[in-house]
Amino acid sequence: MKPTLPAILSFNAGYVDTAGFLALQGLFTAHVTGNFVTFGAAVTLGTTGAVAKLLALPVFCLVVIGTRYLAYGLEHAGLQPLRAMLVLKLVLLTIGAALAIRLGPFPDGDAWPAIVTGMVLVAAMAIQNAVHRIHLASAPPTTLMTGTTTQIMIDLADLAHGVAPEAAGAARSRLARMSAAVVAFALGCGAAALAFVLVGEWCFAVPPAVALASTLASGARQGA
16 A cells, blocks of 8 residues: 555654754754744753754744745646645755755754754745645644644544444544554654664755655645
């Protein structure tokens, strides 16, 4: 069975978030609101990376707005915006990988190499978040698993307790989709951690390849 587009996106989100956290002094590139916590920790403990963590949310927000306007422009021109957005994300992940490999390692998270690399990766994942909300809203979130895990537990409890046949069918279908997202995300996290230990900043070479796979999968999805 071929992995679905949301599963590929979930794997890449887990991978990029983990690789960024390990290489860029605790910066979350996909789950950007988590940087509120790590920013507070950096300020309190005097560790580096506070500037990047502070910049992550506004950069994320601006890119999401820009992505939305891009989608409007492409739709007005009669073009399919999904693949264009994924290609743009692929370009940003490729640039981020080149920066990480060329400029890393990053012992100082507040130095310009770490900030530039981090913001490029944040921009790439902002596009992925926008793609999900605009084009894949019926699929489980690909960058944040807390709500998905909560729904999985609720569905398991409902099935164990017993619900109407229609509700049970919907719960089983939802469980399959959401479980795939969580597993893919977790696999991405584990793969990134292992790759970082083995090859350092060269681990960032993987996300562009996965992004290419998601771009190709988007073409199959649109053609379906």
